[in-house]
Amino acid sequence: MTATLDPVRPAPAFTERYLLDPAVNADPYPYLNALREHRPVHYSPLHRAWLVTGHAQLTRALREPAASADRVGPMMDAVPEGARGDAERAFDILSRWMVFNDPPAHRRLRQAFQEQFAARAINRYQALIERVTRALLARRAVAGRVGDLVADVAKPLPALVFARWLGVPQQHSASFWYWNARVGDLVLGAAQEEREYRTSLQSLVNLEDYLADLVRQRRAEPQDDLISAVLASGRIGDTVSEAEFVGMLTQMAFAGGETTSNLIANAVRALLLHPDQLAAVRERPELAGAVVEEAMRFDGPSKMSIRVASRDFELDGAIVRGGDRVFLVTAAANRDPDRHPDPDRFLVTRADTSHLGFGLGVHFCIGAALARMVARAALEVLIAEHPGLSLAGDRHTWQPSLLNRSLTALPVRY
Numbered sequence: 542m543t544a545t546l547d548p549v550r551p552a553p554a555f556t557e558r559y560l561l562d563p564a565v566n567a568d569p570y571p572y573l574n575a576l577r578e579h580r581p582v583h584y585s586p587l588h589r590a591w592l593v594t595g596h597a598q599l600t601r602a603l604r605e606p607a608a609s610a611d612r613v614g615p616m617m618d619a620v621p622e623g624a625r626g627d628a629e630r631a632f633d634i635l636s637r638w639m640v641f642n643d644p645p646a647h648r649r650l651r652q653a654f655q656e657q658f659a660a661r662a663i664n665r666y667q668a669l670i671e672r673v674t675r676a677l678l679a680r681r682a683v684a685g686r687v688g689d690l691v692a693d694v695a696k697p698l699p700a701l702v703f704a705r706w707l708g709v710p711q712q713h714s715a716s717f718w719y720w721n722a723r724v725g726d727l728v729l730g731a732a733q734e735e736r737e738y739r740t741s742l743q744s745l746v747n748l749e750d751y752l753a754d755l756v757r758q759r760r761a762e763p764q765d766d767l768i769s770a771v772l773a774s775g776r777i778g779d780t781v782s783e784a785e786f787v788g789m790l791t792q793m794a795f796a797g798g799e800t801t802s803n804l805i806a807n808a809v810r811a812l813l814l815h816p817d818q819l820a821a822v823r824e825r826p827e828l829a830g831a832v833v834e835e836a837m838r839f840d841g842p843s844k845m846s847i848r849v850a851s852r853d854f855e856l857d858g859a860i861v862r863g864g865d866r867v868f869l870v871t872a873a874a875n876r877d878p879d880r881h882p883d884p885d886r887f888l889v890t891r892a893d894t895s896h897l898g899f900g901l902g903v904h905f906c907i908g909a910a911l912a913r914m915v916a917r918a919a920l921e922v923l924i925a926e927h928p929g930l931s932l933a934g935d936r937h938t939w940q941p942s943l944l945n946r947s948l949t950a951l952p953v954r955y
């Protein structure tokens with residue numbers, strides 16, 4: 542018998558896939574790992590955008606001044622012809638969101654809120670957060686009952702806390718969160734049909750009208766909430782106009798609500814799928830903070846940030862042309878083996894707990910400490926008071942979304 546030599550096989554050709562392909566959306570990491578290995582800065586004709594997936598390249602891009610956050614114009618271009626009439630005021634509101642502004646305007650806008658997100662300001666909410674978490678769990682998480690952790694805890698907890706923190710009275714909470722969800726459809730690209738666009742555009746206008754009225758009330762009669770605290774700083778009407786303030790307020794709940802819900806749900810799912818890690822946390826409850834960071838890295842709520850090139854710039858040998866869209870896929874960079882050893886393992890005892898889940902640079906999430914506090918409280922209470930918590934089924938479905946990593950439900954047995 543003659544031995545046959547193995548022919549030298551060429552590396553398999555990389556096949557581009559749509560990030561919203563149901564299989565990729567359900568578990569994006571194998572594909573994102575392959576994409577990063579293929580080329581960490583890759584122009585995708587399918588997405589008509591650059592996909593940046595390498596940690597070093599993405600970090601550079603987040604600091605690149607020519608990678609502009611001002612993308613309201615391109616978003617407006619996507620609105621169907623029939624809904625254009627309603628779009629003008631809504632897009633004017635979006636243009637005041639700090640996340641869509643570049644320096645120097647961005648710095649001025651962000652400064653109006655900065656103090657209210659500092660540890661000293663948000664630590665005051667620790668007791669409230671713990672109380673609401675315990676009350677929610679006492680009501681919904683009856684031992685032995687099968688429930689949906691998303692509907693029982695992950696969704697209502699941030700909604701209750703952030704409405705209270707912002708200053709929205711409980712009786713307005715339902716419409717407030719409905720408008721926020723529709724604004725999410727617009728900004729996250731879930732609105733596709735003309736009717737959905739109209740609903741989303743009108744919801745943003747309703748949200749602004751509502752918050753403008755709340756600002757007027759708080760000016761007349763301050764309370765213990767975010768709106769009153771920012772007004773008391775004296776910046777509104779000085780460095781930042783009242784219209785800019787109200788515009789930015791329409792971003793706050795939207796930016797914090799769903800993302801924090803997704804962090805809680807994704808963190809609990811990761812823990813329940815990794816019993817050895819859950820056991821480690823049960824043994825050392827002080828690891829709850831590390832669980833939050835590892836969940837942000839391993840399966841965080843935000844998959845990418847988007848930029849538009851304001852002029853040509855070079856990134857890792859590629860020339861990004863002025864006007865090109867750039868998708869900064871943080872979910873891929875957080876699994877880059879050049880940055881994180883053994884990146885596909887969920888490991889709550891990592892020495893290096895850094896990640897890009899809250900972004901980086903001037904737009905680094907202003908609400909990161911608040912989100913961490915809410916998620917940590919939820920985990921601590923769940924771990925301490927529900928020693929038998931387990932998954933009830935292992936088939937999980939995810940909202941179709943380019944930007945968010947969002948479970949539709951998480952069936953558990955309490």
Ligand code: HEM
Pocket residue numbers: 610639640641651703792793794796797798800801804841842843846847898899900901903904905906907908909911912
């Ligand atoms: C786990 C929860 C959260 C995640 C994963 C998250 C993620 C992010 C990311 C990735 C960015 C950067 C966006 C970019 O570079 O384009 C960002 C910015 C921002 N986030 Fe968060 N966020 C969370 C919670 C919150 C909360 C609780 C609030 C407020 C209540 C908030 C308010 C904001 C705002 C206002 C910005 C814009 C900051 C700027 O442009 O300077 N976020 N967030």
